[in-house]
Amino acid sequence: MSRTVLQDGFSAYLDAWEARIGSFLEKDAETIAGSAVLGADREPGYASDSTKGVLRGLPFGVKDNIAVKDMRLSCGSRLLDGFRSPYSATAVARLAAVGAMPAGKTNMDEFGMGSSTDNSAFMRTNNPWDVERVAGGSSGGSAAAVAAGLVPFALGSDTGGSVRQPANFCGVVGLKPTYGAVSRFGLVAYASSLETIGVLADSVARARTVFAAMRGADPLDQTSFDAPADAPSLLPLGGKPAEPRAIGVLSPSAVAKALASTLSGQAGPAGNGGPDEAAREASAAAMLEPEVALGFEAAKEGLRALGHRLVDVELPSLKYGVPAYYTIATAEASANLARFDGIRYGNRPAYAENPDGLIDGARGSGFGDEVKLRILLGTFVLRSGFQDRYYLRAQRIRTGIRLDFNRVLAGVDAVLMPVFPTRAFGRGERGLSPFAQKAADLFTCCANLAGLPALAFPTGVEGGLPVGVQLVGKAFGEGLLLDVAEGYEAAHPIARPAGYRAFWG
Amino acid sequence: MMKYQSFIGLEVHIHLLTKSKAFCSCRAAFGDEPNSNVCPVCMGYPGVLPALNGEAMRMGAVVARALNCTLSPKTWFERKQYFYPDMPKNYQISQFASPLGVDGWVDIPAGGGGPASSAAGTATKRIRIKECHLEEDAGKMIHAGNVSLVDYNRAGTSLLEIVTEPDFETGAEAECYVQQLRRTVRYLGVCDGNMEEGSLRCDANVSVNLRGQGLGSKVEIKNLNSSRFVRLGLDYEIERQVALVEKGGMVRQETRLWNENRDQTETMRVKESSNDYRFFPEPDLPPFSADAGFISSVEAGLVELPFDRERRVGSEFGLSREQVTIVCEERAFADYFEAAVAEAERLGMDKKVAAERVAIWMTGELKRVMNRDGLGAADVGALKVTGARLAAIVALVASGRISGKIARQLFDAALVEEAEPADIVAARGWELVVDPARIAAAVEEAIAAEPSAFSGAAAATAGGDVGKARTLSAFLVGKAIGASGGKAEPGLVKAAVEARVTAAATAL
Numbered sequence A: 001m002s003r004t005v006l007q008d009g010f011s012a013y014l015d016a017w018e019a020r021i022g023s024f025l026e027k028d029a030e031t032i033a034g035s036a037v038l039g040a041d042r043e044p045g046y047a048s049d050s051t052k053g054v055l056r057g058l059p060f061g062v063k064d065n066i067a068v069k070d071m072r073l074s075c076g077s078r079l080l081d082g083f084r085s086p087y088s089a090t091a092v093a094r095l096a097a098v099g100a101m102p103a104g105k106t107n108m109d110e111f112g113m114g115s116s117t118d119n120s121a122f123m124r125t126n127n128p129w130d131v132e133r134v135a136g137g138s139s140g141g142s143a144a145a146v147a148a149g150l151v152p153f154a155l156g157s158d159t160g161g162s163v164r165q166p167a168n169f170c171g172v173v174g175l176k177p178t179y180g181a182v183s184r185f186g187l188v189a190y191a192s193s194l195e196t197i198g199v200l201a202d203s204v205a206r207a208r209t210v211f212a213a214m215r216g217a218d219p220l221d222q223t224s225f226d227a228p229a230d231a232p233s234l235l236p237l238g239g240k241p242a243e244p245r246a247i248g249v250l251s252p253s254a255v256a257k258a259l260a261s262t263l264s265g266q267a268g269p270a271g272n273g274g275p276d277e278a279a280r281e282a283s284a285a286a287m288l289e290p291e292v293a294l295g296f297e298a299a300k301e302g303l304r305a306l307g308h309r310l311v312d313v314e315l316p317s318l319k320y321g322v323p324a325y326y327t328i329a330t331a332e333a334s335a336n337l338a339r340f341d342g343i344r345y346g347n348r349p350a351y352a353e354n355p356d357g358l359i360d361g362a363r364g365s366g367f368g369d370e371v372k373l374r375i376l377l378g379t380f381v382l383r384s385g386f387q388d389r390y391y392l393r394a395q396r397i398r399t400g401i402r403l404d405f406n407r408v409l410a411g412v413d414a415v416l417m418p419v420f421p422t423r424a425f426g427r428g429e430r431g432l433s434p435f436a437q438k439a440a441d442l443f444t445c446c447a448n449l450a451g452l453p454a455l456a457f458p459t460g461v462e463g464g465l466p467v468g469v470q471l472v473g474k475a476f477g478e479g480l481l482l483d484v485a486e487g488y489e490a491a492h493p494i495a496r497p498a499g500y501r502a503f504w505g
Numbered sequence B: 001m002m003k004y005q006s007f008i009g010l011e012v013h014i015h016l017l018t019k020s021k022a023f024c025s026c027r028a029a030f031g032d033e034p035n036s037n038v039c040p041v042c043m044g045y046p047g048v049l050p051a052l053n054g055e056a057m058r059m060g061a062v063v064a065r066a067l068n069c070t071l072s073p074k075t076w077f078e079r080k081q082y083f084y085p086d087m088p089k090n091y092q093i094s095q096f097a098s099p100l101g102v103d104g105w106v107d108i109p110a111g112g113g114g115p116a117s118s119a120a121g122t123a124t125k126r127i128r129i130k131e132c133h134l135e136e137d138a139g140k141m142i143h144a145g146n147v148s149l150v151d152y153n154r155a156g157t158s159l160l161e162i163v164t165e166p167d168f169e170t171g172a173e174a175e176c177y178v179q180q181l182r183r184t185v186r187y188l189g190v191c192d193g194n195m196e197e198g199s200l201r202c203d204a205n206v207s208v209n210l211r212g213q214g215l216g217s218k219v220e221i222k223n224l225n226s227s228r229f230v231r232l233g234l235d236y237e238i239e240r241q242v243a244l245v246e247k248g249g250m251v252r253q254e255t256r257l258w259n260e261n262r263d264q265t266e267t268m269r270v271k272e273s274s275n276d277y278r279f280f281p282e283p284d285l286p287p288f289s290a291d292a293g294f295i296s297s298v299e300a301g302l303v304e305l306p307f308d309r310e311r312r313v314g315s316e317f318g319l320s321r322e323q324v325t326i327v328c329e330e331r332a333f334a335d336y337f338e339a340a341v342a343e344a345e346r347l348g349m350d351k352k353v354a355a356e357r358v359a360i361w362m363t364g365e366l367k368r369v370m371n372r373d374g375l376g377a378a379d380v381g382a383l384k385v386t387g388a389r390l391a392a393i394v395a396l397v398a399s400g401r402i403s404g405k406i407a408r409q410l411f412d413a414a415l416v417e418e419a420e421p422a423d424i425v426a427a428r429g430w431e432l433v434v435d436p437a438r439i440a441a442a443v444e445e446a447i448a449a450e451p452s453a454f455s456g457a458a459a460a461t462a463g464g465d466v467g468k469a470r471t472l473s474a475f476l477v478g479k480a481i482g483a484s485g486g487k488a489e490p491g492l493v494k495a496a497v498e499a500r501v502t503a504a505a506t507a508l
């Protein structure tokens, strides 16, 4: 962020918005001014490069589960309140190398577990379109900050939709890259095999530039890769129309059909709390809100008008996605979060009788309820003798979903899907139950299970709230998705919330 | 046949001598200031990822192959989960479903009996190796008064776990295996084998049962941190279990610790239920596929193993078993021996003679000096007297250019001087005098100094008193060598003295 911007009244703008939405857990004027020298030890010369490069002078928000040297790294958890990172994530260092400056840490659901950011131990983040509603989650702070124009882009992490869903709720672009396309080094792990660092940006072009700057193999993350030579290009469209593509459409009716088959497939006893009941509730939660369905149809029309060929496709395994996703995610989380024991860092009780007491005390008081629930679930599904029933079965489903996508993507260039069944939801009575929030991950979690890139972009406003869609592509096919979305954005400029001012050019 | 049968399986952990830790670039070193070799990765900080050290994989695979294991074409890691303060992530990255190597074997001398008896010609017993798998070590917790401290320098260092089937029956067999394994990994250069420092650690499981009844209920024994304790601990435990069963009791499934002060095993914890480690594949590390380059680097690391080398050195060089055992104790020592013999051959010596002389030097003088200086056989490379230089000394003696007595002086000089033995000999004027004129002059000087001895020798020779003649001649030889300043070649002096005596006798 340049000093010119600050002089133009940006500070007042920032403070006014922050008072309403609360997107940042930490924002430091000094940092914003670009004086921080993070990760300089690992990427020599990048600090001096901050005056050059494709993102020169641009500040960005960083979700508080991604490491920025000397900044907080709380993951929205009491346990890590006050912890400051001794190193920077590779993605952050690469962005800094092309001139971008981390401006602060954004709010999130604790350890990425949630769909509202209300699971943050520190504060609520409100939706810039309607402060009574949530910003979505878990990257809600990043989405809200970008939507309000406080930063041109922000980093988030997407484990089951945590970039795309808040982007969708706040009306910004959200890119979940191919698994392995962006180094995870410096991303505090929730579910390692599912998650990636993603981008929330104020335009498709910006998302493209940011992604291009941070992707690529990293020796510190052996699950990261360079894109193959024949991957779609990431060169900007530069005003040219996007090449017409074949887009598979997973229509709401196909989804309804899939969910109905989940119901009939349930053999459990009926009654309150039984599997049937749960399946019915899950099915209800996954039904599209009328405004979302309306937006989806409008987006289809828009894409067709741009010359794309739309064909209906089916993903039969979609219905198993959420249970498989939560089985794998919680299993991995139970191990990933084991390191938070209060011994080497983080908060812990002032006194403990023995090491076990210290660990119990630190975790008991440090973790929130949702985190404890998922650790318990993950511990349960990994018990010896039960893995075949839960964890390994989920992995087989995962393979099935990947094969399903591969089959569909052999015939089309991308798959168009809803992002979330509802627009930004409210709180309390107007909210969604924790169970419904999980069931509603249906449309987002499958891209994580399959490791495929997915791009959520706003397509309009319905009933005063943004609506949008997502495109799921082939591995390392981000360029193609970005082209289609950029073409769409050129024809349908992104709507901004009231009070928005464009500072970032 | 004994009424009871005992079953012992060993789990040996070895620290691989990789420069850096298994999953980060920290130095893998011991004895440094606590928590000085640590980084966010091995401290389990939020957001870090492990990056597999390929050298650890290679070293582990070399050991697996040396133990006749089959290498898995594709291996991966699992997370083994349990909470312990010295384990930064509260899970250990280990291998569970796809060990680096499986189904190997080693032969040990039947009945054990130490490594010396395991050279060629002894009956052997085959021990099956179940698997070798790679994992990371934990840190060290130190309890001091009412505080507990943790040193994470060791956390994340590479460990190879070598698991046998329960094929040992006695403590002696187990001891022998551990000693043999220790030599093997030292030969391979992948572990220093130091049991006191914990670079090689041994846990055992023992059960006894009536012969033919299969395995009994298993007791784990820990803290067997020397090969002697392995033997003592296991023998104690077998006796304890047999006595229990004899009295009609039951062996309780438990973990016991060897108490070296009391020479007994003691209950550490009773297993009520087996630990559930909730293994699952480590998502942060991609599966490892052994490609051709990896396989060839492993094969390249497979040096000749101790017993193969003993067998070959014994037959090729004609050494005694005792000499073979000392010469082949360490790979560096055996290399030194073979280099010295080769050089002596190049200098014109017969191979067997050279081998005999070199072995005598190495098992005698060289060993003595190294013991004096606190050097182990593996440190032989640190000496200024290289194998080639020792060969030069041996060859100088063999060619008669220096005496045996001078050779010792030369060896001592070569220990401290960075110089070739021939140059030292030349510089000090230690070479034996062989010039006939100088020999003759020395002999004449001796005769002039001891005229009565000379005439006595001549008379005895003439009179057929061989014994007296020999005694007096030897006296004159000694005097002549003395007159030469000790440098006259004794054989030549002897010949010259005898020639003069014979001539004088004839003239009588």
Ligand SMILES: [Zn+2]
Binding pocket: B021, B024, B025, B026, B037, B038, B039, B040, B041, B042, B043, B156
């Ligand atoms: Zn380290």
